[in-house]
Amino acid sequence: xxxxxxNGHVGGAGxxxxxxxxxxxxxxxxxxxxxxxGELGSRTLPLRRSAQLERxxxxxxxxxxRREEEGRQLDLNASLRLRKLSQNPHIGIDNPTFLxxxxxxxxxxxxxxxxxxxxxxxxxxxxLKQVQGCLSDxxxxxxxxLVLALLHKSDFQSALRIHNxxxxxxxxxxxxxxxxxxxxxxxxxxxxxxxxxxxxxxLELNSxxxxxxxxxxxxxxxxxxxxxxxxxxxPPSGETLTQLGGETVKIVRIEKARDIPLGATVRNDMDSVxxxxxxRGGAAERSGLLSEGDEILEINGIxxxxxxxxxxxxxxxxxxxxxxxxLIPSSQNKPPPVKETVxxxxxxxxxxxxxxxxxxxxxxxxxFQKGDILHIISQTDPNWWQAYRDGDEENQPLAGxxxxxxxxxxxxxxxxxxxxxxxxxxSGKLWCAKKNKRKRKKLLYNAHRNDDYxxxxxxxxxxxxxxHQPANRKRPIALIGPGSCGQADLRQRLLNSQPERFAGxxxxxxxxxxxxxxxxRDYHFVSRQTFETELAAGKLIESGEFxxxxxxxxxxxxxxxxxxxxxxxxxLHTQSLKVLRSSDLKPYIxxxxxxxxxxxxxxxxxxxxxxxxxxxxxxxxxxxxxxxSCGHLFDAVIVNSDQDKAFSELLxxxxxxxxEPQWVxxxxxx
Numbered sequence: 314x315x316x317x318x319x320n321g322h323v324g325g326a327g328x329x330x331x332x333x334x335x336x337x338x339x340x341x342x343x344x345x346x347x348x349x350x351g352e353l354g355s356r357t358l359p360l361r362r363s364a365q366l367e368r369x370x371x372x373x374x375x376x377x378x379r380r381e382e383e384g385r386q387l388d389l390n391a392s393l394r395l396r397k398l399s400q401n402p403h404i405g406i407d408n409p410t411f412l413x414x415x416x417x418x419x420x421x422x423x424x425x426x427x428x429x430x431x432x433x434x435x436x437x438x439x440x441l442k443q444v445q446g447c448l449s450d451x452x453x454x455x456x457x458x459l460v461l462a463l464l465h466k467s468d469f470q471s472a473l474r475i476h477n478x479x480x481x482x483x484x485x486x487x488x489x490x491x492x493x494x495x496x497x498x499x500x501x502x503x504x505x506x507x508x509x510x511x512x513x514x515x516l517e518l519n520s521x522x523x524x525x526x527x528x529x530x531x532x533x534x535x536x537x538x539x540x541x542x543x544x545x546x547x548p549p550s551g552e553t554l555t556q557l558g559g560e561t562v563k564i565v566r567i568e569k570a571r572d573i574p575l576g577a578t579v580r581n582d583m584d585s586v587x588x589x590x591x592x593r594g595g596a597a598e599r600s601g602l603l604s605e606g607d608e609i610l611e612i613n614g615i616x617x618x619x620x621x622x623x624x625x626x627x628x629x630x631x632x633x634x635x636x637x638x639x640l641i642p643s644s645q646n647k648p649p650p651v652k653e654t655v656x657x658x659x660x661x662x663x664x665x666x667x668x669x670x671x672x673x674x675x676x677x678x679x680x681f682q683k684g685d686i687l688h689i690i691s692q693t694d695p696n697w698w699q700a701y702r703d704g705d706e707e708n709q710p711l712a713g714x715x716x717x718x719x720x721x722x723x724x725x726x727x728x729x730x731x732x733x734x735x736x737x738x739x740s741g742k743l744w745c746a747k748k749n750k751r752k753r754k755k756l757l758y759n760a761h762r763n764d765d766y767x768x769x770x771x772x773x774x775x776x777x778x779x780x781h782q783p784a785n786r787k788r789p790i791a792l793i794g795p796g797s798c799g800q801a802d803l804r805q806r807l808l809n810s811q812p813e814r815f816a817g818x819x820x821x822x823x824x825x826x827x828x829x830x831x832x833x834r835d836y837h838f839v840s841r842q843t844f845e846t847e848l849a850a851g852k853l854i855e856s857g858e859f860x861x862x863x864x865x866x867x868x869x870x871x872x873x874x875x876x877x878x879x880x881x882x883x884x885l886h887t888q889s890l891k892v893l894r895s896s897d898l899k900p901y902i903x904x905x906x907x908x909x910x911x912x913x914x915x916x917x918x919x920x921x922x923x924x925x926x927x928x929x930x931x932x933x934x935x936x937x938x939x940x941x942s943c944g945h946l947f948d949a950v951i952v953n954s955d956q957d958k959a960f961s962e963l964l965x966x967x968x969x970x971x972x973e974p975q976w977v978x979x980x981x982x983x
Contacts, residue, residue, distance in 0.1 A: 344578040344589045344674040345622035434473060438464060491538035497531040554642075562610065565603060565638040569596040575629060575636070576711050577603060578674045584619045588640075592677060593690050593699050593712040606643025613637055656689045657703075658774035659976065661945035664715065671724070672714060673697055679713025683944050686777060686976050687715060696720040703976075718773045725771045772945060778982055780899070781974040788970060789871050789881040789898055793890070793943070794905035795935040797917060797924070799953045803905065803963055804882045816879040818870035821853070824862035837870065854896075855889040868896045880967065887943045894946065899981050901970060903963065904947040907936050908954035916956070948975070 438461070445457040463469055493499070504522040507515040521527055553564040569575055576595010579586050588607045597603040609617045613636060615628055629636075666678020679700055681687060686703035690712055693699075697720070699712035716724075782788050792800040807815045821837045823844050832838050839847075844863050847853055856865035866883070874881035875898070883900075885893065893900050907913050910929045917924055924932075940947075949966050953959040 344580050345626050346578050346592070346674050346676040434464065434470065491534070491541050494535050494538035494542055496534050496538070497528065498535075500528070500531050560641065563607070563638075563640040563642045565600075565640060567596055567600045567602060567636050567638070569633055569636055571633050572710070573599075574711055578677065579609065579622050579625055581622055582608075586617050586620060586622065586625055590674070590694070594709075595711055603638070603640075604643050606645050608641040608643075609638060610641060611637075611639035653691055653693070657777045657976070658687050658689060659777050659945070659978075660685045660687055660774060661772035662721070666714070669716075674714060677711065677714045679715050681715065684947065687774070689715075692717065716773075721773045722771045725773075729771075775945075776979045777976040778979045779974040780977040780982060782899070782970055784971075785878055786875055787878070787880040788901045789875065789883060789893075790967060791883045791885050791890075791893060791900045791902045792905055793885055793887060793902060793939070793947070794953075795907065795932050795939060797913075797922070797932055798905045798907045798936065799916070799956060799959065800884050800905040802956070803953075803960055804884050806960055807882055807963070814880060815882050816874045816877070818866050818874055818881055818883065820870065821847070821865045821867055822862060823864075837867075851892055851895075854883070854892050855885055868892070868898060871898055887939050890943060890946050894978075897981070899977060901966075901975070902946055902948050903966060904940065904944070904950045905959070906940070906950055906952045907933055908952055912954050916953070 441457055441461055441464075445454060448454055448457070500522050504519055507519045507522075510516065510519070554561060567575075574595050575597050576592040577588055577597045578590040578592065580589040581587075586609045588603055588605055588609065591598050591603060591605055609625075611617060612625075612628060613632065617625060617628075620628075660681050660683055663682050665680050666672045666675055667680075669675075669678065672678045679687075679702065681702060687700045688703060688706070689698050689700045691699035694717070696717050697714045698717050700715045701709055701712055792804055794800045804817075808817060819833060819835070819837055821839055821844060823839060823841045826832065826836070826838050830836065841863065844853075844856075844865065847867060848856055848865065852867050852869065853865040854868060854871070856863060858864070871881050871883070883893075890902065893902075908916070910926075910933060913929055913932065914924065940950075951959050951962050951966075
């Protein structure tokens with residue numbers, strides 16, 4: 314099969330096969346969106362055209378120029394001949410006696426219809442003489458002489474004139490077509506104009522128009538004209554089956570508006586042009602008349618078989634209104650239409666179709682970024698889903714193609730395997746660590762580290778649903794970020810500014826209670842055995858050890874704050890997110906990102922800190938790593954370049970939870 318665009322199979326993925334990278338790399342795009350807008354969204358790249366299409370266009374442009382030049386030359390010759398005939402219609406140009414053979418001096422001059430007929434005949438004679446001069450074969454010369462002899466006969470010329478006269482009369486409207494359906498109204502306007510006239514003609518015209526019979530005649534005329542002038546309704550859209558050359562063909566009529574693309578892709582199969590994909594949102598999908606696998610023979614009388622998909626693109630680019638397709642129906646059994654349920658997913662990876670060698674139709678590829686919400690409206694092709702980006706439905710007329718979940722996992726696993734194979738074998742690993750001799754006064758949460766995220770299956774999509782938090786059950790706010798980015802300061806500022814609205818979770822500890830401390834207010838004081846039991850049961854969001862004592866924050870402590878109607882504020886490490894998200898707490902996770910290195914230095918200087926350049930680079934690199942590994946879990950990102958602006962933005966995001974529904978994992982609502 315000679316193809317121009319990819320069908321969407323990766324190593325046979327669409328047929329159940331695994332395939333290899335070499336096979337993947339050898340495949341090219343095979344599908345062309347025959348009528349697709351230049352963009353599918355704000356981040357979709359412009360359409361790319363092949364060098365082959367450019368060559369075709371150049372060839373078509375050369376043909377058009379040659380035709381225009383030939384047409385100008387022909388028009389010049391025709392106008393010269395017409396000028397001579399208008400001066401003396403009885404005399405030909407190349408044969409002065411020929412046009413007189415069937416006319417006597419007593420005949421009237423030829424009318425314009427006869428002149429056109431003779432001109433057409435003269436064009437034919439001139440062409441035959443030119444052809445005769447180019448032929449060297451005697452038999453061909455004899456054939457031309459026979460044709461010329463026939464054309465010179467008076468009987469043939471008379472028959473030609475009769476034919477032209479009959480053909481001309483067939484195109485004349487009968488009865489005459491009305492010019493207006495408002496004759497009575499126009500007559501009344503004229504009557505008003507001539508009422509004050511004192512001339513004889515004006516008085517006579519006023520008398521005629523006032524006559525009841527004339528008015529009744531004009532009213533009858535308008536009634537008939539109104540029906541006659543109604544535009545003929547276009548042939549209805551629909552489908553007709555008929556026989557053509559012993560083969561069943563389907564004639565399909567689809568009404569397509571300028572603002573609604575056709576929404577179909579085609580591929581070449583030898584000389585055939587086959588419909589490869591029906592795209593949601595287009596006229597083809599709405600009509601339900603085109604099917605994947607149908608072979609296109611004609612579109613609006615233009616033959617399609619044998620054309621390249623790029624030529625089909627050009628043919629359909631400017632076609633609007635009623636499109637008539639002549640098709641050979643697909644031989645595959647068409648399954649009954651199934652109304653697919655729209656699912657909503659959050660993307661856990663970035664996708665750019667312009668960098669994807671396997672996307673079946675680059676024009677329809679839909680770009681997105683990690684964290685975008687996609688509305689998946691069709692999974693008919695398991696490898697390439699059809700989707701809209703959230704918020705782009707109005708600006709995106711057609712659904713776009715995004716990699717299916719299993720397909721994306723398969724090729725990412727293949728990519729990782731290839732990258733691992735390319736890495737040189739290492740005999741050992743060198744580990745180095747900085748020793749911090751300074752005694753830290755802050756609690757370090759580092760004991761209960763869970764690296765399950767690194768070992769899970771490849772992240773692709775997560776099914777989401779809209780959730781509006783109840784007024785009496787606020788979602789906890791988790792602030793995530795590398796050290797020295799200000800998340801602790803933002804949390805404390807919220808707690809101090811609105812203590813009636815925000816609160817922190819009371820942590821657990823195994824150390825002894827000190828004087829003035831209250832159990833449940835300052836800490837939950839528990840035994841080491843109880844702490845370790847809750848840790849093993851996954852009830853602690855985070856935990857750590859300091860001076861041989863264990864500290865941690867439990868899900869029960871967060872739940873106690875929620876039950877009071879307040880918003881629980883947390884500052885967490887990324888390792889804590891798995892436990893937090895797997896609970897029933899429905900957290901809202903905000904990443905506090907550092908600004909530029911210079912701006913970060915200035916902010917830390919306000920706190921009397923003077924970090925070294927390598928320490929600043931380490932903070933920014935740590936933030937990049939956190940976004941890379943856990944960015945798909947963040948609900949929002951705040952760049953803390955200005956503390957007041959960051960605080961205002963944080964408060965705005967928290968307030969929005971009360972007024973707008975938010976996308977959350979479907980698993981939270983089951």
